[in-house]
Amino acid sequence: MASCAYCNSLILFGGSREGGFRYCNETCRQNGILVHHASQLPAHFVQSQTRAVHQGRCPKCSGEGPVDVHTAHRVWSALVLTSWSSHPAISCRGCALKRQAGSLLSCLVLGWWGLPWGLVWTPVQVIRNIVGMVKPPERDSPSATLQRLVAIDLAAQGIQQAQAVQAAGVPPPIPPAVPPGAS
Ligand SMILES: [Zn+2]
Ligand SMILES: [Zn+2]
Structure with a gap:
Protein backbone atom coordinates (compact mmCIF):
# COMPACT_ATOMS: atom_id res chain seq x y z
CA MET A 1 0.00 0.00 0.00
CA ALA A 2 1.24 3.52 -0.78
CA SER A 3 2.10 5.98 1.95
CA CYS A 4 2.49 9.76 1.82
CA ALA A 5 6.10 10.78 1.09
CA TYR A 6 5.75 13.76 3.45
CA CYS A 7 3.66 12.73 6.48
CA ASN A 8 3.78 8.93 6.05
CA SER A 9 -0.03 8.49 6.27
CA LEU A 10 -1.40 5.52 4.35
CA ILE A 11 -3.04 6.45 1.06
CA LEU A 12 -6.09 4.35 0.22
CA PHE A 13 -7.40 6.27 -2.80
CA GLY A 14 -6.23 9.20 -4.84
CA GLY A 15 -3.72 11.58 -3.35
CA SER A 16 -1.34 13.75 -5.36
CA ARG A 17 1.67 12.69 -7.39
CA GLU A 18 4.82 14.72 -7.97
CA GLY A 19 8.13 13.56 -9.42
CA GLY A 20 7.72 9.89 -8.57
CA PHE A 21 6.39 10.55 -5.05
CA ARG A 22 2.82 10.18 -3.79
CA TYR A 23 1.28 12.52 -1.24
CA CYS A 24 -1.97 12.14 0.71
CA ASN A 25 -3.19 15.67 -0.07
CA GLU A 26 -2.24 18.97 -1.67
CA THR A 27 -0.68 20.43 1.50
CA CYS A 28 1.62 17.44 1.87
CA ARG A 29 2.50 17.64 -1.83
CA GLN A 30 3.59 21.27 -1.47
CA ASN A 31 5.49 20.55 1.75
CA GLY A 32 7.10 17.53 0.10
CA ILE A 33 8.35 19.69 -2.78
CA LEU A 34 9.84 22.14 -0.25
CA VAL A 35 11.59 19.34 1.66
CA HIS A 36 12.99 18.01 -1.60
CA HIS A 37 14.25 21.46 -2.66
CA ALA A 38 15.64 22.06 0.83
CA SER A 39 17.67 18.83 0.62
CA GLN A 40 19.25 20.11 -2.63
CA LEU A 41 20.56 23.36 -1.08
CA PRO A 42 24.32 23.53 -0.41
CA ALA A 43 24.91 22.41 3.20
CA HIS A 44 27.31 25.25 4.08
CA PHE A 45 24.78 27.83 2.82
CA VAL A 46 22.03 26.33 5.03
CA GLN A 47 24.42 26.16 7.99
CA SER A 48 25.55 29.77 7.70
CA LYS A 135 15.09 21.64 28.98
CA PRO A 136 15.33 24.21 26.16
CA PRO A 137 17.51 23.62 23.06
CA GLU A 138 21.28 24.13 23.58
CA ARG A 139 22.28 27.81 23.72
CA ASP A 140 25.66 27.30 22.02
CA SER A 141 24.57 25.77 18.72
CA PRO A 142 21.39 25.76 16.62
CA SER A 143 19.18 22.68 16.93
CA ALA A 144 18.64 20.26 14.02
CA THR A 145 14.98 21.36 13.99
CA LEU A 146 15.97 25.01 13.49
CA GLN A 147 18.28 24.02 10.64
CA ARG A 148 15.46 22.05 8.99
CA LEU A 149 12.98 24.94 9.27
CA VAL A 150 15.55 27.43 7.93
CA ALA A 151 16.32 25.11 4.98
CA ILE A 152 12.60 24.75 4.17
CA ASP A 153 12.17 28.53 4.41
CA LEU A 154 15.12 29.12 2.05
CA ALA A 155 13.63 26.58 -0.38
CA ALA A 156 10.26 28.37 -0.26
CA GLN A 157 11.95 31.73 -0.91
CA GLY A 158 13.87 30.22 -3.84
CA ILE A 159 10.67 28.84 -5.39
CA GLN A 160 8.87 32.19 -4.91
CA GLN A 161 11.72 34.08 -6.55
CA ALA A 162 11.80 31.64 -9.47
CA GLN A 163 8.01 32.02 -9.92
CA ALA A 164 8.24 35.83 -9.77
CA VAL A 165 10.99 35.80 -12.38
CA GLN A 166 8.95 33.46 -14.59
CA ALA A 167 5.87 35.66 -14.23
CA ALA A 168 7.93 38.70 -15.24
CA GLY A 169 9.13 36.84 -18.34
CA VAL A 170 12.81 37.44 -17.58
CA PRO A 171 15.21 34.50 -17.75
CA PRO A 172 16.19 33.47 -14.18
CA PRO A 173 19.66 34.52 -13.03
CA ILE A 174 22.05 31.71 -12.20
CA PRO A 175 22.38 31.71 -8.39
CA PRO A 176 25.96 31.67 -7.06
CA ALA A 177 26.94 28.35 -5.50
CA VAL A 178 28.44 30.21 -2.54
CA PRO A 179 26.63 33.39 -1.46
CA PRO A 180 28.95 36.38 -0.94
CA GLY A 181 30.05 36.65 2.66
CA ALA A 182 29.33 33.00 3.54
CA SER A 183 32.24 31.12 5.02
ZN1 LIG B 1 0.58 13.41 3.88
ZN1 LIG C 1 11.63 37.02 22.11
Whole structure:
Protein backbone atom coordinates (compact mmCIF):
# COMPACT_ATOMS: atom_id res chain seq x y z
CA MET A 1 0.00 0.00 0.00
CA ALA A 2 1.24 3.52 -0.78
CA SER A 3 2.10 5.98 1.95
CA CYS A 4 2.49 9.76 1.82
CA ALA A 5 6.10 10.78 1.09
CA TYR A 6 5.75 13.76 3.45
CA CYS A 7 3.66 12.73 6.48
CA ASN A 8 3.78 8.93 6.05
CA SER A 9 -0.03 8.49 6.27
CA LEU A 10 -1.40 5.52 4.35
CA ILE A 11 -3.04 6.45 1.06
CA LEU A 12 -6.09 4.35 0.22
CA PHE A 13 -7.40 6.27 -2.80
CA GLY A 14 -6.23 9.20 -4.84
CA GLY A 15 -3.72 11.58 -3.35
CA SER A 16 -1.34 13.75 -5.36
CA ARG A 17 1.67 12.69 -7.39
CA GLU A 18 4.82 14.72 -7.97
CA GLY A 19 8.13 13.56 -9.42
CA GLY A 20 7.72 9.89 -8.57
CA PHE A 21 6.39 10.55 -5.05
CA ARG A 22 2.82 10.18 -3.79
CA TYR A 23 1.28 12.52 -1.24
CA CYS A 24 -1.97 12.14 0.71
CA ASN A 25 -3.19 15.67 -0.07
CA GLU A 26 -2.24 18.97 -1.67
CA THR A 27 -0.68 20.43 1.50
CA CYS A 28 1.62 17.44 1.87
CA ARG A 29 2.50 17.64 -1.83
CA GLN A 30 3.59 21.27 -1.47
CA ASN A 31 5.49 20.55 1.75
CA GLY A 32 7.10 17.53 0.10
CA ILE A 33 8.35 19.69 -2.78
CA LEU A 34 9.84 22.14 -0.25
CA VAL A 35 11.59 19.34 1.66
CA HIS A 36 12.99 18.01 -1.60
CA HIS A 37 14.25 21.46 -2.66
CA ALA A 38 15.64 22.06 0.83
CA SER A 39 17.67 18.83 0.62
CA GLN A 40 19.25 20.11 -2.63
CA LEU A 41 20.56 23.36 -1.08
CA PRO A 42 24.32 23.53 -0.41
CA ALA A 43 24.91 22.41 3.20
CA HIS A 44 27.31 25.25 4.08
CA PHE A 45 24.78 27.83 2.82
CA VAL A 46 22.03 26.33 5.03
CA GLN A 47 24.42 26.16 7.99
CA SER A 48 25.55 29.77 7.70
CA GLN A 49 21.94 30.99 7.36
CA THR A 50 20.91 28.86 10.36
CA ARG A 51 23.74 30.33 12.46
CA ALA A 52 22.64 33.84 11.43
CA VAL A 53 19.06 33.12 12.60
CA HIS A 54 20.33 31.49 15.81
CA GLN A 55 22.56 34.45 16.72
CA GLY A 56 20.10 37.06 15.40
CA ARG A 57 17.29 38.91 17.12
CA CYS A 58 14.06 37.23 18.24
CA PRO A 59 11.41 37.55 15.49
CA LYS A 60 8.70 38.00 18.17
CA CYS A 61 10.16 40.55 20.62
CA SER A 62 13.27 41.75 18.68
CA GLY A 63 15.28 40.92 21.81
CA GLU A 64 18.67 39.23 22.06
CA GLY A 65 19.17 35.62 20.92
CA PRO A 66 20.00 32.83 20.88
CA VAL A 67 16.91 32.09 18.82
CA ASP A 68 15.74 28.51 18.30
CA VAL A 69 12.64 26.36 17.80
CA HIS A 70 10.52 26.03 20.94
CA THR A 71 7.35 23.95 20.92
CA ALA A 72 4.18 24.64 22.90
CA HIS A 73 1.73 21.78 23.43
CA ARG A 74 -2.03 22.26 23.76
CA VAL A 75 -5.09 20.16 24.54
CA TRP A 76 -8.75 21.02 25.00
CA SER A 77 -11.80 18.83 25.52
CA ALA A 78 -15.58 19.00 25.32
CA LEU A 79 -17.45 15.90 26.57
CA VAL A 80 -16.40 13.08 24.22
CA LEU A 81 -14.19 15.27 22.04
CA THR A 82 -10.52 15.93 22.83
CA SER A 83 -8.18 17.85 20.56
CA TRP A 84 -4.41 17.94 21.08
CA SER A 85 -1.72 19.65 19.03
CA SER A 86 1.90 20.80 19.15
CA HIS A 87 3.05 24.17 17.82
CA PRO A 88 6.73 24.79 17.10
CA ALA A 89 7.79 28.45 16.77
CA ILE A 90 11.07 30.29 16.31
CA SER A 91 11.78 32.70 19.17
CA CYS A 92 14.10 33.58 22.05
CA ARG A 93 13.92 31.67 25.33
CA GLY A 94 11.92 34.40 27.08
CA CYS A 95 9.16 34.45 24.47
CA ALA A 96 9.13 30.63 24.44
CA LEU A 97 8.71 30.45 28.22
CA LYS A 98 5.74 32.82 28.10
CA ARG A 99 4.10 30.83 25.29
CA GLN A 100 4.73 27.46 26.96
CA ALA A 101 3.49 28.73 30.33
CA GLY A 102 0.33 30.03 28.62
CA SER A 103 -0.21 26.67 26.90
CA LEU A 104 0.43 24.83 30.15
CA LEU A 105 -2.25 26.87 31.92
CA SER A 106 -4.70 26.44 29.06
CA CYS A 107 -4.12 22.64 29.14
CA LEU A 108 -4.82 22.59 32.87
CA VAL A 109 -8.02 24.61 32.46
CA LEU A 110 -9.40 23.21 29.19
CA GLY A 111 -7.85 19.77 28.83
CA TRP A 112 -9.64 17.52 31.32
CA TRP A 113 -13.27 17.85 30.22
CA GLY A 114 -13.43 14.94 27.75
CA LEU A 115 -13.72 11.19 28.32
CA PRO A 116 -11.52 9.27 27.96
CA TRP A 117 -8.82 11.19 26.06
CA GLY A 118 -8.90 14.41 28.07
CA LEU A 119 -7.67 12.48 31.11
CA VAL A 120 -4.88 10.89 29.06
CA TRP A 121 -3.70 13.83 26.95
CA THR A 122 -3.88 16.58 29.57
CA PRO A 123 -1.04 15.19 31.74
CA VAL A 124 0.95 14.28 28.59
CA GLN A 125 0.74 17.81 27.16
CA VAL A 126 1.34 19.43 30.58
CA ILE A 127 4.52 17.37 31.02
CA ARG A 128 5.69 18.13 27.47
CA ASN A 129 5.31 21.87 28.15
CA ILE A 130 7.23 21.54 31.42
CA VAL A 131 10.01 19.55 29.73
CA GLY A 132 10.19 22.23 27.00
CA MET A 133 10.48 24.94 29.66
CA VAL A 134 13.14 23.27 31.82
CA LYS A 135 15.09 21.64 28.98
CA PRO A 136 15.33 24.21 26.16
CA PRO A 137 17.51 23.62 23.06
CA GLU A 138 21.28 24.13 23.58
CA ARG A 139 22.28 27.81 23.72
CA ASP A 140 25.66 27.30 22.02
CA SER A 141 24.57 25.77 18.72
CA PRO A 142 21.39 25.76 16.62
CA SER A 143 19.18 22.68 16.93
CA ALA A 144 18.64 20.26 14.02
CA THR A 145 14.98 21.36 13.99
CA LEU A 146 15.97 25.01 13.49
CA GLN A 147 18.28 24.02 10.64
CA ARG A 148 15.46 22.05 8.99
CA LEU A 149 12.98 24.94 9.27
CA VAL A 150 15.55 27.43 7.93
CA ALA A 151 16.32 25.11 4.98
CA ILE A 152 12.60 24.75 4.17
CA ASP A 153 12.17 28.53 4.41
CA LEU A 154 15.12 29.12 2.05
CA ALA A 155 13.63 26.58 -0.38
CA ALA A 156 10.26 28.37 -0.26
CA GLN A 157 11.95 31.73 -0.91
CA GLY A 158 13.87 30.22 -3.84
CA ILE A 159 10.67 28.84 -5.39
CA GLN A 160 8.87 32.19 -4.91
CA GLN A 161 11.72 34.08 -6.55
CA ALA A 162 11.80 31.64 -9.47
CA GLN A 163 8.01 32.02 -9.92
CA ALA A 164 8.24 35.83 -9.77
CA VAL A 165 10.99 35.80 -12.38
CA GLN A 166 8.95 33.46 -14.59
CA ALA A 167 5.87 35.66 -14.23
CA ALA A 168 7.93 38.70 -15.24
CA GLY A 169 9.13 36.84 -18.34
CA VAL A 170 12.81 37.44 -17.58
CA PRO A 171 15.21 34.50 -17.75
CA PRO A 172 16.19 33.47 -14.18
CA PRO A 173 19.66 34.52 -13.03
CA ILE A 174 22.05 31.71 -12.20
CA PRO A 175 22.38 31.71 -8.39
CA PRO A 176 25.96 31.67 -7.06
CA ALA A 177 26.94 28.35 -5.50
CA VAL A 178 28.44 30.21 -2.54
CA PRO A 179 26.63 33.39 -1.46
CA PRO A 180 28.95 36.38 -0.94
CA GLY A 181 30.05 36.65 2.66
CA ALA A 182 29.33 33.00 3.54
CA SER A 183 32.24 31.12 5.02
ZN1 LIG B 1 0.58 13.41 3.88
ZN1 LIG C 1 11.63 37.02 22.11
